[in-house]
Amino acid sequence: MVGTGLKQNLFAVARPDKGRIGVAALDLSTGQSVSILGDQSFPMASTSKIAIAATFLAGVDKGIYRLDSKYPLMIPVASRAFSTSVAPVKPGMELSARSLIEMMITRSDNAATDAMLKAVGGPAEVTKWLRAHGFQKTRIDRDIATLVRDDGEFDPATTVDVRDSTPPEEMVKLVAGLYQGQWLSQSSRDVVIGAMTRTVTGRGRIKAGLPTGTSFGHKTGTLNNTASDVGFVKLPDGRVIAMAIYVTGQGGRPQRDARIAEITRTLYSGFANPRIAASATNDNTRAR
Template identity: 60%
Template sequence: MRIKGIGAALAAAVLGWSTGAVAQPANLEARFDSVLGTQPRAAAVAPASHISDLQQRVAALAEPSRGRIGVMAVDLSTGQEVAVLADQRFPMASTSKIAVAATFLEGVEQGRWTLSSEFPLLIPRQSARFSSAVAPVTQGRYMPAIDLIEIMIARSSNPATDALLAAVGGPGVVSNWMRRNGITEFSLDRDIATLVRDDGEFNPAIHVDVRDSATPRAMVTFLRGLHEGHYLSPTSRQIILGAMSRTVTGQRRIRALMPMNAQVAHKTGSLNNTSSDVGIVTLPDGRAVAMAIYVTGQGTRLEREAKIASIARVLYDGFSSTPATQTLAQQRFEQGSGRIIGN
C-alpha cells in the first residue's frame, strides 16, 4: 500500500531527532513506526542513558530527515552490536545476490549440478514497465557456474544473477532457503530483470515495501552464519567470500574511507533512491565485523554513498577501539540498568 501525504508527518516525526542533543535510536525507530505504519517492536536497545558512544555516533550519522537509513553491525568475536532501524525492511537491490549464490552452492553440494555446469546468461528484452508479471529475457552465451557466481557478486552482473535464479527454481526458492536457515525477515520476489524494469514504483525513503526486501539485522545474521560456516561447506563459503573480496562496484561505499590495508568482503546494491552495501570487514587485530548499511533518499547517489562510507568508518574505528577480551555479556550488560540488551 502506498503511503500518501507523508511529507508533513515525516518531518514532524523526525523534528525532535534532528534537533535533539542526544541520539536515541529506539525513539527514532518508534517515530518511523508511527508514521510509516510498520509493525511495533520491543525496544532493541537500552534507554538513552545506557546507549554506547558508538551507537550514538552511528545514530547521529543515520538521522532520517532526508530519508530512512538502516544500520546493523556485529563484532563476530565479542558479539557487540550497533543497530539503527535494524528491524525495518529496506530494498535489498543487488545485496540479495549473496543469498542467490548460497542457494545455488547448496545445490552443488547436493549433487544437483557442478561448478563447471554451464547456464546461459539471461539478457532482458525491452518491455514497458508493469506490462507483464515477469520481464521477458533472451538467452545469451553459456558460462560455467563458477564464473557466473564470480561476476554476479564481484561485478554485480544482472544477467548472471537471473541465470542462477532460473537454475535454482526462481526467487521464491532463495527466500525458502533463507527461511530454512532461520532468516525470516528476507523476501526475494522478482528476478532482477523484472525488478530493474519496474523500479521506481515507490519511494523507499518514505515507503516500506516488503517485496524484495530485508532488514539490516537479517542480512547481518546471514553474513554471520556464512562467515562462521553454518550454512555451507568451507569450499562453498570461500567461493562466496572470495568473490565478495574482489567486488569492484561501490568503491565509494564501505571501502571508501577504510585504511588502505583493511580487508573488506562486501556486496553493493542500488535501485531508485536507494544505495546499500553489506559485508564483512576485518579489524587490525583480526576480528571480523559484519555490517549492513541501507541508505535511502539523501538527495543524490553520491550523497548516499558518502553516508555509507562515513557510517562504515565510524563502525570500523569504534569496534577497533573495543578490547577483544571484552565478552559478549560485558558488551551488552549496562551496570546498574538491571537488563541485558535484547537480540
C-alpha cells in the same frame, strides 16, 4: 566523534531526516552488535545476490548442481514497465556456474544473476532456503530483470515495500553465517566469500570508509533513491565485523554513497575502540 559510545555515534551519522537509513553490525568474536532500524525492511537491490549464490551453492553441496556446469546468461528484452508480471528475457552465452557467481558478486552482473536464479528454480526457492535457515523477513519476489524494469514504483525513502527486502539485522546474520562457515561446505563458502573480497563496485561506499589496506569483502546494491553495501571487515587485532548498511534519500547517489562511507567509518572506529564498542547492543528503540 560526538557521544561516548558506538550507538550514540552511529545515531549521529545515520539520521533519518533526509531518508530512512538502516544499519546493523556484529562483532563475530565477541557477539557485540549495534543497529538502527535493524528490524525494518529495506530494498535489498543487488545485495540479494549473496542469498542467490548461497542457495545455488547449497545445491552444489547436496549434489544437485555442479560449479562447472554451464548456464546461459538471461538477457533482458525491452518491454514497458509493469506490462508483464515477469520481464521477458532471452538466453545468451553459456558460462560455468563458477564464472556466473563471480560475475554476479564482483561486478553485480544482472544477466548472470538471473541465470543462477533460474538454475535454482526462481525467487521463491531462494526465499525457501532463507526460511529454512531462520530468516523470517528477508524475501526475494522478482528476478533482477523485472526488478530493474519496474524500479521506481515506490519511493523507499518514505515507503516500505516488503518485496525483495531485508532487515539489516537479517542481512548481517547472513553475511556472518556465510563467513563463519554455516550452511555451506568450506569449498562453497570460499566461493561466495572469496568473490566478495574481489568486488569492484561501490568504491565510494564501505571501501571509502575504511583505512587503506584494510581486509574486507562486500556486495553493493543500487536502485531508485536507495543504495546499500553489506559485507565483512577485519580489524587490526584480527576481529571481523559483519555489517549491513541501507540508505535511502539523502539528496542523490553521491550523498548516499558518502553516507554509507561515513557510517562505515563510524562502525570501524567504534568496534576498534574497546571503550566505545562496549556500548554496542541490539537496540532498535530510537530513530524509528
